[in-house]
Amino acid sequence: MDFKDIIRMALDESAEDLARALDGLTPEERRRQPSPESNHIDFIVWHLAKAEDDEINSIIRQGATIWTRDGWGERLGVPIEGDGYGMTAEEVRNLPAYDPALLQEYADSVRQETLAYLDSTTPEALDEERDAGWRIVKVGNALSHMLVEIAQHTGHVAYIRGTLRGLDK
Amino acid sequence: MDYKDIIRMALDESAEDLARALDGLTAHERRFQPSEESNHVDYMVWHVARAEDDWINAIIGQGRTIWSRDGWADRLGLPIEGNGYGMTADEARDLPQYDAGLMQQYAGSVRQETLAYLDSTTPEALDDTRDAGWRVVQVGGALSHLMVEIAEHVGHIAYIRGMMRGLDQ
Secondary structure, three states: OOHHHHHHHHHHHHHHHHHHHHOOOOHHHHOOOOOOOOOOHHHHHHHHHHHHHHHHHHHHOOOOOHHHHOOHHHHHOOOOOOOOOOOOHHHHHOOOOOOHHHHHHHHHHHHHHHHHHHHHOOHHHHHOEEEOOOOEEEHHHHHHHHHHHHHHHHHHHHHHHHHHHOOOO | OOHHHHHHHHHHHHHHHHHHHHOOOOOOHHHOOOOOOOOOHHHHHHHHHHHHHHHHHHHHOOOOOHHHHOOHHHHHOOOOOOOOOOOOHHHHHOOOOOOHHHHHHHHHHHHHHHHHHHHHOOHHHHHOEEEOOOOEEEHHHHHHHHHHHHHHHHHHHHHHHHHHHOOOO
16 A cells, blocks of 8 residues: 555545535535525535646646536536636625536546546655645645545535535435 | 655644634534534534544554543543544534633644654555454555545534634634
């Protein structure tokens, strides 16, 4: 077992937890905001996949995102350049409605690329530096951050489900 | 950089996010439940430190928890057994009040042991198996799970803060 397995297992666990938290939610539930400035699930799920895409394909691999490469903005009807970071509460509330199944397809393509990247990378690459725009990061740090960000957002979604459905329902 | 750094950075990031999410919360806010079966912040802060203690010191380390070794149940007025997993909604709601500063001390001691364990362990140990009671896990699997579990719970707390205080406040 090495750093790749640790990362893969963490991504798998969050993916399973996220699937469980999303299972069977209605469009209304996915848009539910427990307070006016709280993020809804549609926002979080989109942001999460887009952030992983940015982190892996744009920042670490210095290439095009899957979002751009495969025209996902148009396919999903979400013509937004950024990944949602820094959006105002109003912008979040007004995120265009999208097809959750199609978003899942996008998220799956992103994850496939992430796993392909992990397969192909080396321990030495962890120390390489990348310009993330607002700061210089090491690749290892970007990967660690991604794990934490994905798990935290999964936590948000699970918590919202709990407020809507009750404990473990 | 190696797997240890990935884990350390992930734990550090979650710890910073947790400190930010807890900063200045009142005792009343720490007990807020957005729905009847939703966990409150006091419950989660205890549970997440207690679970880290179990994973590192009881399961991986096959020794005593800091909780039991240093008499934290008495000091905090909380149950000696269990880490909150599987509690009913009633039990979580009725968790005894504790001193948040003292809890932070407990969590700090647990983290110190976790980092000491990481310093002293070897890559070979990742493949060792441990009996976690309800399943057999590899040490690497347990560490990966720990990062995800902590980050998810931090996500819960940050989401609750957002509900009560608004976006980034």
